[in-house]
Amino acid sequence: MSTDWEDAKCRASDFDLFFSQGKNQIRKAKNICRGLNMDGERACPILEQCFIFATFEEPQYFGIWGASTPDERQRFRSIYKAA
Numbered sequence: 626m627s628t629d630w631e632d633a634k635c636r637a638s639d640f641d642l643f644f645s646q647g648k649n650q651i652r653k654a655k656n657i658c659r660g661l662n663m664d665g666e667r668a669c670p671i672l673e674q675c676f677i678f679a680t681f682e683e684p685q686y687f688g689i690w691g692a693s694t695p696d697e698r699q700r701f702r703s704i705y706k707a708a
């Protein structure tokens with residue numbers, strides 16, 4: 626699956642937000658991915674591809690990718706391995 630990173634919403638956002646440990650920052654970053662901020666934005670057009678990339682294709686162990694934390698992605702990997 627190819628991913629057009631040019632469309633990534635985080636490109637126009639505060640990138641540090643996506644690599645912060647703070648709960649509020651994590652929530653804000655996830656909301657950017659999902660388009661849930663108060664500014665009426667839509668979800669990131671490559672949210673699904675981003676999640677698959679960071680969870681399975683090239684596992685990312687830091688930061689918010691596809692509206693998920695590293696721990697959440699690890700849980701997905703464990704579930705799929707066990708299945």
Ligand code: SF4
Binds near residue numbers: 658670671675
């Ligand atoms: S889904 Fe991925 S590419 Fe899109 S804003 Fe979130 S982290 Fe960035």
